[in-house]
Amino acid sequence: MLHLGISWKIYLGLTFLSCGRHHCVSASRYCDAPTLDGGYLVPEQDTYNHGTVLFYACENGLKPAVEGWWATTTCRDGKWSTRPQCIDVNNCIPLVLPHGKYHSSSEGWYMNGYTIRVTCDTGYMHRNWDATALCANGTWTSVPVCERSTQACNEPPQVPHGVIINQNPKQDVYASDTEVVYECEDGYNVQGQVKKSIFCIAGNWTTAPACVREIKPTPAGGGSTTSTEGRKPGSSNDGSEVGGRGNTGGGSSSQPDVTTVDRCGTAPIVPNGDIVERNQMFLKYQCASFYTRVGPRRVVCHSNGHWSKIPICKAAYCSVDTSERTQLKDVGVKFINSGEKVRLECVKLDHWLTNHYSVASCNNAEITFSRCCNWWELKWSTC
Template sequence: MISFVTKMYIRYLGFGLLIWFPGALHAQHATPSCSAPRLDGGFFSPKQETYSDETALTYTCNDGRKPTVKGWWATSTCLNGTWSPEPQCIDEKACIAPDIPNAQYIEKSGWYNDGHKIRITCNEGYDPKDHDVTTTCINGKWSSVPVCEKNIHACGEPPQIPHAVIILQGYQEFFAADTTVQYECEDGYTVEGGDAKKYVYCIAGNWTEGPVCRTSTTSGSNERDGRPLYTKVEHCGAYPNVPNGDVVQQNDEFLKYQCNAFYTQVGSDTVKCYNNGSWSQLPICQTAFCSLHPADPVWKNLRLSGVEYIKEGEKKYISCIRQDFFSLVKCINGETVSTRCCDRYYHYYGRCL
């Protein structure tokens, strides 16, 4: 057993060590400092060999150079042993990475050399204004920076439905035209037909009618909640007309529609008959092509013998008036996007924009 005198000796020995070596305890919690940064082509203040954490310094660049941020001077802060952002002077003809709202592009660094070209992609629900998707660094400034504007056919947030949730990975403010959004009813609720999942569609800026989630105990009887039951299709009489679509399958329980070529289907392809003589919601056959008319001045440089059609998402090489020159025309969201007239060499190497 350790005696009382021995315990006191150990206690005072430990206290003495802390008095002799206070730095040992402090070192466990010290934050790394920063060494003076190396700044080629510029100078900074204050000038020191080391800087404590959270110290800020100001720097500027020599003639012919500039900081990697806006303005002729910049600041950098010591954070956990590293300067943030790193002080750097670049050629004054280089360009700082542009801030383009609602767009994305491959950002290789915070700045780009003179002559560098950037190609952007607008976020979902936005389109490039005037189909302009590139900008070039020219003598320190970006030429005609692209603008991403809200698509007139895009939709806002989907409708909120009681006892249902949207199956999405994250919140979105806008949705592109023809977007499909899936709902799922909470436990104990189902939608008509016994399926716990339902879809809505963005059509010309509006969402189609959403599902109704009912308690499972009453879902078997539509008449209790005021909704009619399904019956044989013959009860509803003549088949409903779906513009640009046709009935491709039929039986006593339902009709199945299919859209014609160059049209895309929005909504369920199956239609049923209610016992009150009305049909369930019909599908919509939406235009899914672009057309090029010879009389349109936009296509005056192309050889068009008649109206040229391009399916949604597809592209075609169209001959130009100039011999052996072509334009690549794409159909995107019902609108045409085309390159200028170029020869095969420029198209092959992606230099025809």
């Protein structure tokens, strides 16, 4: 009498039954000899054990559908790891393209004269605008190369007490226009908010946020503590603007004395700018990439508790919404650094046999576009 709680096996020829308490599973661990037209197998048998490596080669005028003049396949649990094939020497095997992909052939190979179009991964672009390869007499000609885009960014900057919540998994390269959203840990925020975005613009990230605790500064001379929350940077507690000349409280229009920066409390916030030097007597600001500073580089604290005039970081790049331009292919909003040129793909018309591009130029925050030109006109600068 068979006990139902015991696992048992019955071997029937080349197949075994693995039986548990409620059912049996049949699984062959042997492979039948594969069919190979125009070639030969070594060793040649009717069946092969699990784990057997089978070698094969092809007759004259043919070649394996993989790299090399001979190839292998392995028997794994009743199936061959790859299907042995011999193809005409003028046909092509699949390409290996780092950071690129193309339509896969169901046959596993491509006919002589076949053209593939390569799409580069996010953050990569075609070198010399070459996106196609042709199978010619068994060899791929003009193989596209996907190289890192000059507009792409590295890993986003690390923010203490913060994490990135919208990029999973991590990437080695981030395409231009990528948005990254930071979120601060509990007890910290970004200038009164919980989340803040930065963008990859022409190879650089916009200024990353700082996750900080709210600190209520103590006014000079002691007394009660006054919160600066909601106070406009560069203004007094009553909301009045603070310029290069302050009010001493006695009606005098003379410049107040400069004192240590801790007497003015929270440092002024300059949008798209960072403090790059914090001295006892001044703060030095620097604008982020693609922004130009207008105003003083240094900010000091006056004896009346007011900051001196703060700088402004003015945008020094252009943006174009391709969805609003009928001649351009819609790829969303593109950013272009001041003084740079970028090729934007045009809408493909029926009578155009090749892709056309418009050259967008950014100068002094003003953007201009060339007509749509083919690759030959762009190569010889006749566009």
